Amino acid sequence: MVRFIGRRLLVSLPVLFLLSLLVFLLFKLIPGDYLSEMELNPSVSKQQIDDLRQELGLDRSLPEQYLLWMGNLATGKLGYSFSQRRPAADLIWERLRGTAQLALGAFLLIGLVAIPLGVIAALRVGSWIDKTILWGSLIGLSLPTVLAAVAFLYLAYWTRWVPIGGSDSFLHMVFPTLTLALPAASFFVRTTRLELIDALNQPYITAAAAKGLPQYRIAWHAFRNAANPLISLGGLTVGGLLSGAVIVEKVFSWPGLGSLTVDSILNRDLFVAIDCVLISALMVILANLAADLLMAINDPRVRQQ
Amino acid sequence: MPVSRRFLFLFLFLSLLFLMASCGSDIDSSSVRNDTNPVPSDVRPESVSGRFGGVLRYPLPGEPETFNPLAARESRSRLISHLTNATLLEFDPVTQTIQAGVVKSYNWLDQDQTLHIALREGVKFSDGVDLTTEDVLFTFEQIFNPASNNVLKDTLQIDGSRIEVTPLGPLEAEIRFPKAYSPGLYLLTTVPLLPRHCFEPLDGPIEEYWTLDTPADRFAGLGPFQLASHEPGRRTTLRFNPHYWRTDSEGSRLPYLDEIVFEYIEDRNTQILRLESGDLDLIEQVIRPEDLRLLEASPTIDTVDAGPSANLIFFWFNQNPVDSADSGSTAHQREWFSNLKFRRAISCLISRETIIRNIFLGLASEASGIIPASNLNWFTRELETFRYDPERGRALLREAGFTWEEGGQNRVLLDGIGRPVEFELLTRADEVLGNIAAVIQQDLAEVGIRVSIRQEELRAAIGRIMGTRDYDSALMNLEFPTEPADMRSVLMSSGSMHIWNPSQERPASQWEGRVDDLMRRQVEVSDHKERFELFREVQSILADQVPFTPLVNRNVLVAKRKQIAGLEVALVFPYSLSRAWQIYHADDQ
Numbered sequence: 029m030v031r032f033i034g035r036r037l038l039v040s041l042p043v044l045f046l047l048s049l050l051v052f053l054l055f056k057l058i059p060g061d062y063l064s065e066m067e068l069n070p071s072v073s074k075q076q077i078d079d080l081r082q083e084l085g086l087d088r089s090l091p092e093q094y095l096l097w098m099g100n101l102a103t104g105k106l107g108y109s110f111s112q113r114r115p116a117a118d119l120i121w122e123r124l125r126g127t128a129q130l131a132l133g134a135f136l137l138i139g140l141v142a143i144p145l146g147v148i149a150a151l152r153v154g155s156w157i158d159k160t161i162l163w164g165s166l167i168g169l170s171l172p173t174v175l176a177a178v179a180f181l182y183l184a185y186w187t188r189w190v191p192i193g194g195s196d197s198f199l200h201m202v203f204p205t206l207t208l209a210l211p212a213a214s215f216f217v218r219t220t221r222l223e224l225i226d227a228l229n230q231p232y233i234t235a236a237a238a239k240g241l242p243q244y245r246i247a248w249h250a251f252r253n254a255a256n257p258l259i260s261l262g263g264l265t266v267g268g269l270l271s272g273a274v275i276v277e278k279v280f281s282w283p284g285l286g287s288l289t290v291d292s293i294l295n296r297d298l299f300v301a302i303d304c305v306l307i308s309a310l311m312v313i314l315a316n317l318a319a320d321l322l323m324a325i326n327d328p329r330v331r332q333q
Numbered sequence: 334m335p336v337s338r339r340f341l342f343l344f345l346f347l348s349l350l351f352l353m354a355s356c357g358s359d360i361d362s363s364s365v366r367n368d369t370n371p372v373p374s375d376v377r378p379e380s381v382s383g384r385f386g387g388v389l390r391y392p393l394p395g396e397p398e399t400f401n402p403l404a405a406r407e408s409r410s411r412l413i414s415h416l417t418n419a420t421l422l423e424f425d426p427v428t429q430t431i432q433a434g435v436v437k438s439y440n441w442l443d444q445d446q447t448l449h450i451a452l453r454e455g456v457k458f459s460d461g462v463d464l465t466t467e468d469v470l471f472t473f474e475q476i477f478n479p480a481s482n483n484v485l486k487d488t489l490q491i492d493g494s495r496i497e498v499t500p501l502g503p504l505e506a507e508i509r510f511p512k513a514y515s516p517g518l519y520l521l522t523t524v525p526l527l528p529r530h531c532f533e534p535l536d537g538p539i540e541e542y543w544t545l546d547t548p549a550d551r552f553a554g555l556g557p558f559q560l561a562s563h564e565p566g567r568r569t570t571l572r573f574n575p576h577y578w579r580t581d582s583e584g585s586r587l588p589y590l591d592e593i594v595f596e597y598i599e600d601r602n603t604q605i606l607r608l609e610s611g612d613l614d615l616i617e618q619v620i621r622p623e624d625l626r627l628l629e630a631s632p633t634i635d636t637v638d639a640g641p642s643a644n645l646i647f648f649w650f651n652q653n654p655v656d657s658a659d660s661g662s663t664a665h666q667r668e669w670f671s672n673l674k675f676r677r678a679i680s681c682l683i684s685r686e687t688i689i690r691n692i693f694l695g696l697a698s699e700a701s702g703i704i705p706a707s708n709l710n711w712f713t714r715e716l717e718t719f720r721y722d723p724e725r726g727r728a729l730l731r732e733a734g735f736t737w738e739e740g741g742q743n744r745v746l747l748d749g750i751g752r753p754v755e756f757e758l759l760t761r762a763d764e765v766l767g768n769i770a771a772v773i774q775q776d777l778a779e780v781g782i783r784v785s786i787r788q789e790e791l792r793a794a795i796g797r798i799m800g801t802r803d804y805d806s807a808l809m810n811l812e813f814p815t816e817p818a819d820m821r822s823v824l825m826s827s828g829s830m831h832i833w834n835p836s837q838e839r840p841a842s843q844w845e846g847r848v849d850d851l852m853r854r855q856v857e858v859s860d861h862k863e864r865f866e867l868f869r870e871v872q873s874i875l876a877d878q879v880p881f882t883p884l885v886n887r888n889v890l891v892a893k894r895k896q897i898a899g900l901e902v903a904l905v906f907p908y909s910l911s912r913a914w915q916i917y918h919a920d921d922q
Contacts, residue, residue: 059796074829283566
């Protein structure tokens with residue numbers, strides 16, 4: 029198992045390297061840099077901008093900047109935030125927690141609400157319950173995240189059930205988590221339903237029913253067999269959650285990695301931007317690794333493979 | 334229990350525990366004023382009377398970059414710096430006059446070159462340490478430290494020479510400018526006084542200190558508030574400075590508010606909803622005119638349209654020499670752009686009224702020049718400008734040799750040798766600027782000029798304007814300084830911000846040479862009236878030559894909860910928080 033994890037992590041290193049290179053090249057393609065905005069500030073002289081450009085290393089060539097960043101990385105540092113004049117790692121760590129909270133909340137909703145709804149729909153195929161759940165999930169899938177976010181914001185305003193934006197208490201999490209989870213949860217409802225219906229139609233389930241096993245035991249057996257695609261989907265969902273977090277964090281004033289990524293790219297805070305992209309990529313890689321491990325725990329056939 | 338279920342339960346339990354534990358961080362908002370220190374001598378009470386206590390919640394669209402006043406370049410950092418620090422002399426944004434502030438008196442020993450200052454006795458930093466001339470000296474030493482890249486290093490140098498400070502005692506000092514310099518007093522209103530004791534022993538340039546992760550107890554300032562806490566990505570809390578030197582009409586030490594909490598909220602809808610629900614007390618600047626109109630109907634909110642700000646929206650043509658590197662426009666386009674009658678005509682063809690009425694819902698003001706009507710010191714009313722007058726615009730185009738080709742319903746404007754007049758308008762990706770660009774496009778289409786709009790992200794647009802200079806015309810908004818001396822980089826032909834044709838080695842035109850001369854002279858004469866006349870001539874030349882077309886000034890819009898009182902909204906930065914020390918809650922809510 030340890031060798032498997034080690035090998036997977038090792039394989040991901042070239043991906044991260046190529047990604048970092050790509051971000052650097054993209055930054056070079058876009059005109060302007062972190063100091064460009066100051067060029068339209070009458071109170072800041074050209075000399076001062078030139079001095080700052082030199083101080084921040086922005087006057088160096090792109091390969092030089094890249095090597096500098098790689099050198100920092102080799103010593104365990106993630107570079108420096110131009111805007112906040114402090115280590116990028118500190119900034120990212122502060123924000124990573126916020127995004128992790130939302131993502132975990134979204135996974136809890138998927139696990140505790142979406143999957144059970146999918147199971148209920150599968151066990152009541154063709155009933156009004158099934159149809160209601162299907163329609164609901166279709167709406168959840170179709171609704172753009174930004175629209176859902178604004179709708180929840182107004183819901184918070186009209187009902188006063190939870191605070192409007194911010195991140196101080198557990199209640200502040202409710203609507204951002206719901207917004208973030210909505211598309212993924214809807215997808216999980218539909219996938220769970222489909223996979224379970226498929227599993228319930230297998231001969232071993234018919235045999236189990238003929239033996240007189242209670243329905244919940246039958247459903248559990250079927251669910252364990254249907255779970256692998258769901259676990260795999262869970263790993264892939266992390267990428268979607270990170271993209272959705274950008275909008276959710278902006279609308280709900282939630283301090284997370286998504287909004288930091290966007291801000292650092294728009295501000296051309298080079299090292300913070302590249303770190304954010306790489307950490308997001310690493311999270312996706314780790315989530316997929318975790319999904320593979322969970323599949324191995326759930327299914328002896330996968331373990332043997 | 335099977336491994337998978339145990340794992341699942343453990344995962345759910347740990348996740349819940351993490352979510353519950355990591356949310357929630359209460360701020361200790363208790364604040365007791367145990368004021369036993371005597372008020373500094375010679376302080377004249379302010380004519381204000383309010384109630385002590387309460388918190389003002391104010392949104393910022395993002396975190397400040399620093400808490401260091403000498404590194405504060407963007408408005409969020411400057412706002413917090415304004416509230417937590419005092420400058421050597423004060424510029425009152427409301428009256429736009431220079432005040433003594435923490436200085437008891439200041440006198441010129443010789444004309445505009447050597448200033449004698451005496452600090453008020455008993456003025457203390459927020460940590461209780463006395464302000465002395467050693468702090469003044471320390472501040473200037475840091476500003477002029479060769480290793481430092483602080484915000485004032487260049488602006489405080491006159492012709493490359495620095496200002497010298499000589500302490501004459503703990504409360505008296507001489508400040509010597511390298512030469513007679515009429516905006517000298519104004520320059521001193523930009524110098525924040527730093528507490529020497531907080532920085533020593535100093536290791537490195539000053540801007541490396543007082544960053545966002547510096548503990549709050551390492552800060553001290555002379556402003557009405559002091560830093561209490563900073564929660565990254567969430568908020569910054571300022572608490573009243575117990576040693577602030579100003580007093581109200583009853584002799585009680587200001588400020589009235591216990592705290593100002595800056596909540597970081599980027600989304601404008603969220604800001605409006607939180608104001609309406611009582612989570613915020615005041616919003617400004619970012620308010621869209623349509624939001625202000627909606628908020629006017631709210632029974633719990635007061636709205637203020639204070640008048641035109643210094644934020645000017647303007648349009649200009651690229652007049653860089655056509656052979657300059659990466660020149661994007663063709664030579665004939667640059668010929669049109671450098672044609673005075675063409676520029677004047679374009680100015681006459683853009684309807685400011687449409688922009689004000691349709692885009693700002695009446696909450697903006699027509700601009701006549703670089704100086705807005707809100708600038709009480711330098712605004713010139715009687716400028717001869719090329720305002721909206723389509724007939725005059727057409728006549729000017731005819732005079733310049735342009736003609737019209739009748740092409741069905743679409744008349745096409747042709748230049749002297751029959752080429753259709755068309756150009757690209759560059760602006761940044763912003764809803765308001767995009768709408769204004771559309772008005773310009775429509776207005777110019779009326780006379781057969783085809784304008785294509787190009788919207789780019791701010792830094793990319795600036796890179797094109799200032800770097801590659803690969804554009805035809807541009808539409809931008811800028812907040813211009815209130816003091817003419819600070820506009821030299823814009824107005825002088827050698828200036829890096831002389832946007833239509835920056836950093837000229839020699840003035841490209843006679844009128845630019847004349848402006849250079851006037852701008853040099855206006856910092857040398859000491860008589861304000863004479864300075865005003867010199868700068869009035871600069872404004873006249875700009876109005877006549879139209880190197881850029883001023884369109885509108887956004888109005889300063891404020892929405893506040895009704896119980897917030899004592900607010901005096903300035904038309905220049907920092908607007909409603911200019912006199913934060915006199916803001917109070919009118920009731921206990």
